[in-house]
Amino acid sequence: MILRRLDILIYAHDGRGLGHASRSIGIGLALRRIYPDLKVLFVSGCRISQELIGSAPLDWLKLPSYETEVINGKSRGIDGKSNFTDRELGGIRSDTLRHMIERYQPRIVLADHSPQGKHKELKAALKASTKTGTQWVLGVRGVIGAVSQVRSGLACQLFEQYYTALLWYGDSSVLGNENIEQLQTRFGMNPVECGYVSRLTEIHRHQRKTVSHGAGLAGTVSIPWLGESTFKLIVELAEALRRLGPSHGKWQIFMGVEEGSQNDIKIRSLFQNIDHCSIEMPSSRYNEALFNSKCALVYGGYNSLMDILHLGTPCVVLIRGMQDKEQEIHLEQLRMKTGNQLLVLRENDLTHKTLLRALENQVTRPRVIEKSINLNGAKNAADHLFELLSNQDL
Numbered sequence: 001m002i003l004r005r006l007d008i009l010i011y012a013h014d015g016r017g018l019g020h021a022s023r024s025i026g027i028g029l030a031l032r033r034i035y036p037d038l039k040v041l042f043v044s045g046c047r048i049s050q051e052l053i054g055s056a057p058l059d060w061l062k063l064p065s066y067e068t069e070v071i072n073g074k075s076r077g078i079d080g081k082s083n084f085t086d087r088e089l090g091g092i093r094s095d096t097l098r099h100m101i102e103r104y105q106p107r108i109v110l111a112d113h114s115p116q117g118k119h120k121e122l123k124a125a126l127k128a129s130t131k132t133g134t135q136w137v138l139g140v141r142g143v144i145g146a147v148s149q150v151r152s153g154l155a156c157q158l159f160e161q162y163y164t165a166l167l168w169y170g171d172s173s174v175l176g177n178e179n180i181e182q183l184q185t186r187f188g189m190n191p192v193e194c195g196y197v198s199r200l201t202e203i204h205r206h207q208r209k210t211v212s213h214g215a216g217l218a219g220t221v222s223i224p225w226l227g228e229s230t231f232k233l234i235v236e237l238a239e240a241l242r243r244l245g246p247s248h249g250k251w252q253i254f255m256g257v258e259e260g261s262q263n264d265i266k267i268r269s270l271f272q273n274i275d276h277c278s279i280e281m282p283s284s285r286y287n288e289a290l291f292n293s294k295c296a297l298v299y300g301g302y303n304s305l306m307d308i309l310h311l312g313t314p315c316v317v318l319i320r321g322m323q324d325k326e327q328e329i330h331l332e333q334l335r336m337k338t339g340n341q342l343l344v345l346r347e348n349d350l351t352h353k354t355l356l357r358a359l360e361n362q363v364t365r366p367r368v369i370e371k372s373i374n375l376n377g378a379k380n381a382a383d384h385l386f387e388l389l390s391n392q393d394l
Contacts, residue, residue, distance in 0.1 A: 005104070007108065008041075008106060008107070009043060023302065026201070027382055028040055047081075065089075113139070137385065169194055209291075219293050221253040222254050226263060229320070230347065234270065236351055239352035251277045255282075295362040297318070309370065314367065319346050
């Protein structure tokens, strides 16, 4: 039996947050919605990929996960959950991805953000693709940031040798042309401006769901991972929510902490006597909670911000003290468009009084969807990929 070729393989390396996986899943969902006959496969080590996909018809393969820790605002790799070292995981992924190219023979591979992968795991797959005629496409987030895997000489070399298209997941009406010009200079190719990729937009299109005005919950809180100052922030948050009381409704808190771990036990003890607060692990329930919330408290990652913009939810946005200023730069530009919808605070110097004032302010603010921001990046990227496939048939 001769296996028919896979049309599009989408690869996202897993980082601390969910931006890489969420963008890639959003595009996969758009492809399956608009072009249902295409054979599409999403590949990542992101452990909650299925929760991000939900009931939508996108299939995926799980790789062993990378893990990182943050020290003095800088991220570094550590042993993964499978107890392989960061370096060993890079080698395992390299062999696995090469085998996928040889076996599935995808007509197109869409890679998120770095031409070589997080730990050069795409190099062997790129080389193998010369025998399969696979076309490689790179997609880059709105604000590039100080990411070595994008700015290195190796990234430029691999892009020039193997990649034939470049997508930019941003909106120049928000971010200006600086990032587009950086990509042109770095890779010697004009990027296709797609707009922001909103996974939640595609989820709701799949569910045929329209945005409500938020009802039932006072707010949704998302803390996807613990950084150097996050536990102190959680202590202050618990006190702020205790003082805020139940008058606005319940608060649903999604905490990316291993269930039953010491951190999980300590965090739950802080909220055990606050009846209007509940804690759970990140899951597909987050979408429904946010949909039904009057306001939200999230960190300033790409995925979280796109969810907020899609729903028009008033939000308190937290910034971690990272050396890479990508989130701060992005938020500064977005706030010029959204005004008071996004109230930005720094994680490492917050008190419960500051948090209380911020949450009181946002929980009574109406939802406002800023229609001038382009959130159709998933659809536009899917259309461009389909066009590339069609051109292969000519």
